[in-house]
Amino acid sequence: MSKLAVVILNYNGLEHLKKHLKNVLAHSAPYDVILADNCSTDQSLEYAKTIEGLKIIRNPKNSGFAGGYNEALEQIRGQYDFYILLNSDVEVSQAWITPLLDAMKDEKIAGCQPKVKSLTSPSKFEHAGACGGFIDSNYYPFCRGRILDHVEEDIGQYDSETYVTWTSGAAMLIRAELYHNANGFDSTFFAHMEEIDLCIRLGHQGYKFKVVPSSEVFHLGGGTLPYLSAQKVYLNFRNNLFLIVKNHKGPLLPMLIKRMTLDGIAAYKFLLEGKPMFFWKVFLAHMALYRNFRRMYKQRLFLMKDKSEIVKYNGSILVGYFIEGRKTYSKINKRQIKT
Numbered sequence: 001m002s003k004l005a006v007v008i009l010n011y012n013g014l015e016h017l018k019k020h021l022k023n024v025l026a027h028s029a030p031y032d033v034i035l036a037d038n039c040s041t042d043q044s045l046e047y048a049k050t051i052e053g054l055k056i057i058r059n060p061k062n063s064g065f066a067g068g069y070n071e072a073l074e075q076i077r078g079q080y081d082f083y084i085l086l087n088s089d090v091e092v093s094q095a096w097i098t099p100l101l102d103a104m105k106d107e108k109i110a111g112c113q114p115k116v117k118s119l120t121s122p123s124k125f126e127h128a129g130a131c132g133g134f135i136d137s138n139y140y141p142f143c144r145g146r147i148l149d150h151v152e153e154d155i156g157q158y159d160s161e162t163y164v165t166w167t168s169g170a171a172m173l174i175r176a177e178l179y180h181n182a183n184g185f186d187s188t189f190f191a192h193m194e195e196i197d198l199c200i201r202l203g204h205q206g207y208k209f210k211v212v213p214s215s216e217v218f219h220l221g222g223g224t225l226p227y228l229s230a231q232k233v234y235l236n237f238r239n240n241l242f243l244i245v246k247n248h249k250g251p252l253l254p255m256l257i258k259r260m261t262l263d264g265i266a267a268y269k270f271l272l273e274g275k276p277m278f279f280w281k282v283f284l285a286h287m288a289l290y291r292n293f294r295r296m297y298k299q300r301l302f303l304m305k306d307k308s309e310i311v312k313y314n315g316s317i318l319v320g321y322f323i324e325g326r327k328t329y330s331k332i333n334k335r336q337i338k339t
Contacts, residue, residue: 002101004031004082004173007057009068010048011038016088016220017047025053027092032080036072038062065169066185066194073176073184080176085195087170089220091119099215100173103161110207111174111199113167114215117154124151126219129168131158132211133196134337136313138259139244141166141196144211144329147317152328159213163339165311167209169195171217178202186242186299188292192232193239200247201303203310230277233270237263237285245289245296246303260286262318313337 006028010017017035025033034055035048039062048056059071069085082104084097096114103112116129125131125145131154132144144158145151167173172195182201185194199209241259248255263282270278289296315336320326 002082002104003080004084004097004101005055005076005080006031006033006084006086006097007036007069007072007076008034008086008088009036009038009065009072010040010044010088011062011068012040012042012044013088014040014042014044014047017044020089020091021048021051021054023091024086025051027094027096031097034072034076036068038064038068063187064190066189066191067187070184070187073179077176077180083174083176083179085169085172085174086217087219089119090171091218092171093216093218096215096217097173099212103210103212104173104175106208108206108208109210110178110202111167111172112210112212113164113172114217115154115158115211115213116168116170116217116219118151119218119220122218123153125154126170126221127151128170128219128221131213132162132164133166133168133199134311134313135165135196135200136315136317138255138262138316138318139240139248140317141193141240142313142317142329147327147329147332148321150321150327157330158211161210161212161214163208163311164211165203165209166196166199167211170219170221178207186246188295189239189242190235192235193243197239197243197246200243200310201306204247204249204303204306204308206306206308208311230281233278234281234285237266237282238288241285241289242292242296245293246299249304252300309338311337311339 032055034057036057037045038059057072057075059068100112115131116126118124118126127146130143130145133141135141186197267279267282313336320332326332
């Protein structure tokens with residue numbers, strides 16, 4: 001039997017642990033469940049110590065999602081073949097691990113994810129991952145089941161397994177050796193899109209990622225940072241630019257000019273909608289790119305040595321969504337998806 005650990009990163013998530021931890025333990029046997037605490041200041045650790053069968057790792061500081069997982073997984077390096085990275089606000093279903101492990105029998109697959117549905121609206125997909133993630137020609141992320149803010153009902157339309165660009169950090173199985181060989185998540189991201197960056201980096205090395213809809217979990221979403229928070233806007237815009245500098249294989253300057261122009265349009269849209277703080281956060285995201293550009297570019301030079309192409313949608317989800325009315329994955333032109 002493969003050695004696998006379900007690793008839940010926690011920071012002040014006591015209420016989530018009370019609601020979901022026993023469910024994860026009940027449906028994850030015989031595999032280990034590990035709580036990686038990111039230096040919580042609430043009663044999370046005290047509660048966790050009362051849960052029989054739970055293993056606990058303590059990080060020395062809160063390094064965010066990316067750095068926190070890196071620190072925690074380094075402490076168990078060499079002990080497991082696979083990790084499942086699972087958010088603390090996720091409820092799992094019976095035998096959810098088995099289909100994921102079955103998919104990993106193909107050695108070219110670096111990682112996979114289950115179907116991720118909404119905990120509060122179980123008939124719908126959940127925003128963070130839905131039924132597998134892609135990026136478009138401008139590096140905008142989207143999912144089977146979610147494009148921009150349009151989330152679909154799950155009526156079985158995406159129940160087939162397929163290769164994807166990225167798998168959701170809310171519930172992500174990955175080969176332990178590959179995670180460490182790639183130096184894990186980029187801790188500069190702190191949170192948001194770090195899993196997309198990791199998947200693209202491994203994709204450039206020739207590995208694949210897959211969604212396995214026969215496995216199903218339910219995600220609350222926004223449990224750590226609300227979806228409409230200004231900080232999330234900042235991280236999403238900043239990290240998407242970091243992602244481009246590090247991973248875009250074509251001419252970099254034209255791509256950055258295009259994306260930063262589109263960001264500017266989005267920023268003024270926020271202003272017209274009466275969200276001046278969101279406008280300001282987009283500006284700060286661009287300033288962060290200038291400050292970090294040299295370091296990101298050095299990583300780019302290293303990563304560009306890898307020759308493999310990633311799974312990618314060669315169209316534009318913005319054009320499809322706002323001009324052509326293609327608001328669901330089933331309506332986009334599949335011939336433009338390169339697998």
